[in-house]
Amino acid sequence: MRLLILLFLLLPVCSPATDSPIGLAGLIKEALSVAPEIKPGQVVILSSESALLPYLRSWGYSRAVASQTLQEVRSLAEFTIDHHFPIFVNASSVHVQRIVRSWTHGAFPGQAARVMASDLYHEYLHAQYAAGECAALEGQLNLLTRWRDQGILTIAEPYIATKQSALLKECQ
Numbered sequence: 001m002r003l004l005i006l007l008f009l010l011l012p013v014c015s016p017a018t019d020s021p022i023g024l025a026g027l028i029k030e031a032l033s034v035a036p037e038i039k040p041g042q043v044v045i046l047s048s049e050s051a052l053l054p055y056l057r058s059w060g061y062s063r064a065v066a067s068q069t070l071q072e073v074r075s076l077a078e079f080t081i082d083h084h085f086p087i088f089v090n091a092s093s094v095h096v097q098r099i100v101r102s103w104t105h106g107a108f109p110g111q112a113a114r115v116m117a118s119d120l121y122h123e124y125l126h127a128q129y130a131a132g133e134c135a136a137l138e139g140q141l142n143l144l145t146r147w148r149d150q151g152i153l154t155i156a157e158p159y160i161a162t163k164q165s166a167l168l169k170e171c172q
């Protein structure tokens with residue numbers, strides 16, 4: 001019995017990455033509804049890391065540089081290339097899958113969407129204003145803490161703390 005329960009709990013974690021874009025598309029749609037600066041066409045879901053390759057090739061990246069770039073972004077949840085649109089969302093990343101689970105199975109799906117919105121907003125600042133990492137972190141934190149202070153984001157305290165310590169560490 002215990003094993004069965006464990007298996008049940010583990011299923012969403014183990015489901016293949018290709019299953020997640022369905023939930024992820026809905027999550028991003030809701031995230032964009034609370035981050036109206038970002039246009040839907042500016043966000044691209046990558047169902048696998050190789051899905052980035054056609055973009056890199058179309059931007060003139062050599063095969064070698066493109067495959068090195070694939071390696072570099074493999075662990076990233078959301079990212080931009082050279083601070084340009086689109087914002088890529090890596091469906092198979094641990095962080096994105098965690099937010100998707102919170103969105104599909106959690107008690108506060110709308111709040112999960114706000115966490116995703118803050119991530120997308122961070123990338124938007126890179127792409128729209130060529131913001132450096134510190135400015136993007138600061139903008140994301142302002143959004144997160146504003147929603148927290150308004151009482152509409154109660155589940156993100158650990159995430160806010162992580163971002164605050166990243167800001168302190170990297171942006172003195």
Ligand SMILES: [Zn+2]
Binds near residue numbers: 123133136137
């Ligand atoms: Zn960044």
